[in-house]
Amino acid sequence: MPVDLEKILRPVDRPMAPFPAKYVTLASGDDMVIRQVGRDDIPKILPYVAPLVYVERDYYDCVAARVYAELLAYYRYRMQDEYVLVAQIDGELCAVVNGRMVDERVGMSLHTLAMRRGLRIGAHAFAAKMEYHIDILGQEEVLVVAESPIGFRRWMIEYNLEKRFEIPHELGGVPSYALTRELFERARGTLVIGRRPVPDDLMAKAEADILPPSDPPTPPEDLLAATRSKYDPTGTALMLQRWVQEGKVRG
Amino acid sequence: MRDVYVAGIGITSFTRLEYPLSEIAAYPVMMAIKDCGLREIDHLYVANMGSGRVNHQTGLASAVVDTLSLTPSGAELIENGPASGGSAVKQGYMAIASGLCDVVAVSGAERMREVNNLEATDLVATLTHPIAEYIYGVTLPSLAGMFTRLYMEKYGVTERHLAMVAVKNQRHALRNEFAHIQQEITVEGILDSPEAMTNNPYVADPLRFFDCCPVSDGGAAVILATRDVAESTGRPLVRLAGVGQASDTHCVHEREDPTDLLAVRRSAARALGMAELAPSDVDVAELHDAFTILEIVESEEAGFFPKGEGHLALERGDTTLGGTLPINVSGGLKGRGHPVGATGVAQVHEIVHQLRGEAEDRQVEGARVGFTCNFGGFGNNVVCMAFVRE
Numbered sequence: 001m002p003v004d005l006e007k008i009l010r011p012v013d014r015p016m017a018p019f020p021a022k023y024v025t026l027a028s029g030d031d032m033v034i035r036q037v038g039r040d041d042i043p044k045i046l047p048y049v050a051p052l053v054y055v056e057r058d059y060y061d062c063v064a065a066r067v068y069a070e071l072l073a074y075y076r077y078r079m080q081d082e083y084v085l086v087a088q089i090d091g092e093l094c095a096v097v098n099g100r101m102v103d104e105r106v107g108m109s110l111h112t113l114a115m116r117r118g119l120r121i122g123a124h125a126f127a128a129k130m131e132y133h134i135d136i137l138g139q140e141e142v143l144v145v146a147e148s149p150i151g152f153r154r155w156m157i158e159y160n161l162e163k164r165f166e167i168p169h170e171l172g173g174v175p176s177y178a179l180t181r182e183l184f185e186r187a188r189g190t191l192v193i194g195r196r197p198v199p200d201d202l203m204a205k206a207e208a209d210i211l212p213p214s215d216p217p218t219p220p221e222d223l224l225a226a227t228r229s230k231y232d233p234t235g236t237a238l239m240l241q242r243w244v245q246e247g248k249v250r251g
Numbered sequence: 252m253r254d255v256y257v258a259g260i261g262i263t264s265f266t267r268l269e270y271p272l273s274e275i276a277a278y279p280v281m282m283a284i285k286d287c288g289l290r291e292i293d294h295l296y297v298a299n300m301g302s303g304r305v306n307h308q309t310g311l312a313s314a315v316v317d318t319l320s321l322t323p324s325g326a327e328l329i330e331n332g333p334a335s336g337g338s339a340v341k342q343g344y345m346a347i348a349s350g351l352c353d354v355v356a357v358s359g360a361e362r363m364r365e366v367n368n369l370e371a372t373d374l375v376a377t378l379t380h381p382i383a384e385y386i387y388g389v390t391l392p393s394l395a396g397m398f399t400r401l402y403m404e405k406y407g408v409t410e411r412h413l414a415m416v417a418v419k420n421q422r423h424a425l426r427n428e429f430a431h432i433q434q435e436i437t438v439e440g441i442l443d444s445p446e447a448m449t450n451n452p453y454v455a456d457p458l459r460f461f462d463c464c465p466v467s468d469g470g471a472a473v474i475l476a477t478r479d480v481a482e483s484t485g486r487p488l489v490r491l492a493g494v495g496q497a498s499d500t501h502c503v504h505e506r507e508d509p510t511d512l513l514a515v516r517r518s519a520a521r522a523l524g525m526a527e528l529a530p531s532d533v534d535v536a537e538l539h540d541a542f543t544i545l546e547i548v549e550s551e552e553a554g555f556f557p558k559g560e561g562h563l564a565l566e567r568g569d570t571t572l573g574g575t576l577p578i579n580v581s582g583g584l585k586g587r588g589h590p591v592g593a594t595g596v597a598q599v600h601e602i603v604h605q606l607r608g609e610a611e612d613r614q615v616e617g618a619r620v621g622f623t624c625n626f627g628g629f630g631n632n633v634v635c636m637a638f639v640r641e
Contacts, residue, residue, distance in 0.1 A: 025444035027451060027461065029437030118434045120450060126445050 001126070011080035014101060019085060019132045022194035023202055026119045027129040030089045033198055034128045035208040036082050044210045046088065048093055048115060054219035059148040060113075066171065070098055082110075083132065087118075087125045091211040095125035097134065107133035107142040108170055109179075112151065115213035123154050125194040130159075134184045145169040145177040158191060159183055186216045218245065252348040255491045256481035258474045259287030259636070260600045262593065264468035264557035265431040265588030267364045272299070272306045273314040276360035279472035280319055282319030283356065287474055287484040291324045291535075293352035294333070295319070295326040297340035297559070298359035299592035301374050302328075305366050315358060327355075333357065333541065334627025335522045336471070336595020337634030341494050343475045353477050360470035360594035369561045371466045372603040378628050380502045392463060394503055394629045395542040396455030402510050402544060403457065406559035410457055414442045414541035417585060419571050424582025426572075426613035431588030457477060462543040467588030471597035493523025493528065493637035494503040503629050514633040515552035517622060522622070523554070526637040534618040537598035540583040549576060549624050553635070573611060580605070580613045595625035595634060606640040 021035035037045070049071065050238040052064035073079040081227065087095035094116045099109045111131060114122035133142045144161060155161060161177035169176040184192065198206075261282025268275055275295055297312040303555060308314070316326035331338035336359035343355040363371045375392040384394075402408050418438055424430035436471050441451040441461045451459045481488055497517035505595060530553060538553070540546035547561035554578055556564045564570055570578040581587045581601040584594060602621035604610045621638040 025440055025446045026449075027436045027440040027447075028434070029440040029444075190449060190452075193446050195445065 008075040014081050016081065016083060016101065017136050018090045019083070019128070019136055020196055021203060022128065022196045022197045024194045024197045026089075026121070027122075028119055030034065031202055032087050032089050032094060032121065033202050034085055034125060034194065035203075035206055037210075039075050041086075041210060042071050042084070043095060045084075045093065046071060046080050048098065048212055048216070049113065051219060052113070052115075052217060055217045058117075058150055059076075060217055062147050063111055063113055067096060067098065067113050070110055071096075074098070075155075079140065085125065085128055085132065086123060086210065087128075088206045091205045091209055092131045093210050093213050094121050097125045099129055101137065101139070102143070102245050105140045107137065107139045109142050109144045110132075111164065111215065115216045117217065123158075123191070124194070126154060127187070128194065130179055130184055130187075134181055141180045143167060143169055143178055145171055145176060147171070155179075159187055167220045176230055180227050228229075253345050253350060254478050255347045255475055256478055257491060257599065258289060258476040258481045258484050259283035259285075259485060260471075260473050260603050261286060262429050262471040262597060262600050263469050263471065264429050265590060265593070265597070267461055268362060268468040272302055272308055272360060272362040273311060273318050275317040275362055275468060276315045276358045278317075279360075279470045280315070280356050280358050280474075283472040283474045286552050287476075289474055289476065289480065289484060291418070292321050292324050292354050292474070293354045294324055294343075294346055294355045295321060295432065296339040296355065297326065297592075298329045298331075298357070298596060300330055300332055301333050301363060301591065303573040304374060305370075305411040305442065307559045311360075313579070318341075321356075327458070331431075331632055331634075332627040333375070333539070333591050334493035334595060334612055334625045334632050334634050335344045335592045336599075337623065337625030337627075337636065338595070340473065340491075340596060340599055341496060341518040341634055342635065344491055344494050347475055354569045355372045355475045356472060357475065357595035357596060358470060358472040359590075361590035361592040363469045363590060364468050365377075365547055368466055370428060373528055374477040380633060381572050382412040383426075383502045383504075387597045390455075390623055391629060392455040394456060394470070395544065396458045397508060398405065398629070399457050399544040402484050402548065405510055406562070408413065408544070408547060408562045410459075411438065412440060412547065412562040413458070413462050414438050415545050415565055416540065417441065418548075419565075420540060420579050420583045420585040421461075423572060423580050424586025425615060426580075426611075427582050427587060429469075429588050431465050431469075432582065432586045436461060458542055458544070464541045464584040467590045468598070469590040469593050471593045471600045473569060473596060473599050473603065474549070481635055488604045488641040490639045490641055491523065491636060492639045493522035493526030495523075495525065495609050495635045497518060497521065497633055499631045499633075501628070510548075510550045512548055512630040513631050515575045515626065515635070516554075518633045518635040519622075519624065522635040522637045526639065528620060528637055528639075532620050534620050535580060535602065535615040536578050536622040537581060537623070538577065538578055538583065538624045539594070540579055540585050541589060541626065543585065545626060546578060546585075548624065553622065553624060571637050572615065577615050580610070580615060596622070598623040598625060599638075606638055632640050
């Protein structure tokens with residue numbers, strides 16, 4: 001008897017309430033919309049994640065590689081109970097965050113990938129993700145880890161996360177931290193902010209298209225330059241690359 | 252005394268640097284040597300505050316002079332807190348003016364991001380009075396916060412004025428490829444929007460996040476020379492025309508009026524007086540805006556605006572690029588960054604850049620007289636300098 005393997009391999013997602021879009025005014029004065037995207041939007045996002053796989057700085061390479069795999073797995077039905085939120089300014093993609101439900105009570109934060117640095121863009125996107133788990137999905141806690149020191153500062157320190165070291169996190173099996181409902185309530189209004197509903201014009205721009213990040217972290221022309229720069233006392237290697245990229249000098 | 256000229260300048264990016272401190276100090280000297288072509292250096296002064304504690308390296312000048320292959324030239328470290336850079340340039344000035352040397356290199360460098368922000372803040376806090384201030388938990392942001400509150404009450408400065416300084420200097424920094432902060436901000440985003448409290452939280456009330464300079468790594472250097480030597484380089488002649496230094500009580504609370512920065516007032520008057528200039532002669536200034544309030548107050552104490560009216564000049568746009576007296580067009584400490592030992596030298600670098608007319612899209616049109624104010628401690632040891640393009 002023929003067996004349809006896809007029926008075995010494809011996970012069956014639990015019903016998950018949608019994330020109601022919100023917007024935040026950044027220090028730059030720009031209004032950033034944070035909204036949920038579905039599977040059909042993933043192919044638009046992947047090309048903007050891929051180049052970051054080559055950015056060694058701040059663990060962008062690790063995070064981007066994992067985000068790429070997680071988004072692809074979501075798109076191709078190889079990940080269960082996943083959701084994806086995006087942050088956009090005038091349609092431009094500024095951050096991607098994702099996570100999944102472990103069970104009704106516990107959420108698993110996967111990644112926060114900021115494509116424009118500074119202005120707390122990543123922090124706002126992470127906060128929206130926590131809001132989704134606690135307020136919208138009604139979970140009691142979210143398991144969190146950080147690959148980069150910046151993530152550690154933003155999540156572990158700012159939210160004063162609790163240790164759940166007995167639980168290996170899905171990202172690399174490292175010891176987990178947890179954002180509990182109580183910690184979330186303490187952060188509400190200070191770290192977790194934003195306004196609803198999103199004005200129609202802002203929402204229309206965001207939904208019209210996911211535009212490429214205008215100033216994403218750029219990979220070095222020479223992929224090993226960041227490693228070599230540790231031994232470059234003058235910093236000229238990285239500066240030279242930047243100038244080459246900007247067309248100021250010829251490589 | 253002999254006249255002293257700035258013959259060469261060099262700088263690194265102000266950011267997080269992974270290189271050894273001695274090399275962060277050496278690289279801008281190499282750039283400055285390349286800038287002016289002078290290879291015979293009689294003496295090297297290196298400005299730094301935290302190498303012994305933060306980088307576990309003492310005798311920094313000895314390391315740098317060897318890194319540069321300048322041995323057997325003399326070399327020494329100058330430490331004067333955040334005014335180390337200004338003090339080192341002053342030492343270089345004295346060496347040439349006195350006839351002791353013909354060519355002197357001055358480098359300022361700091362690698363502070365080797366430690367976290369709390370440790371960096373603590374390092375700087377150690378320059379406060381150990382018994383009367385430090386042991387009570389005083390830090391520079393806390394002193395600046397109390398100072399700002401007093402200033403607001405006395406002169407009507409508001410948080411909006413502070414935000415305007417931050418916005419201005421970060422906007423200037425966007426035109427400086429070596430600046431640490433390459434991020435435009437708006438008053439709406441950091442003060443007016445419902446999210447402003449999260450975007451721009453209080454650090455030391457009434458000072459907020461965007462009122463404070465970043466912790467940076469970086470280095471800057473200048474080469475000082477006699478007139479004959481400077482002329483031989485073929486580079487534009489910029490004379491270090493006036494140097495002033497003044498001190499004030501170690502403890503801020505011992506000052507008759509804590510809102511007066513007398514050391515700034517006195518050192519600025521000395522520098523301008525020595526150069527036979529009036530404050531109104533100055534075309535471009537680099538002031539020590541470790542906190543936004545300081546730019547406003549220093550602009551008054553230097554005599555550019557009447558006491559208590561610096562914020563009004565800011566409102567009028569006088570201190571913005573294109574205004575009557577652009578201040579901190581490099582981005583200042585707020586935008587360019589503040590590697591403590593490097594800051595005073597970086598200020599000189601910017602002014603020379605401006606007076607040479609080589610500052611490209613942040614050039615102050617027709618600038619011929621420049622001024623720097625390097626603020627040590629909480630205003631207890633200040634070095635000001637005046638420069639003239641000849």
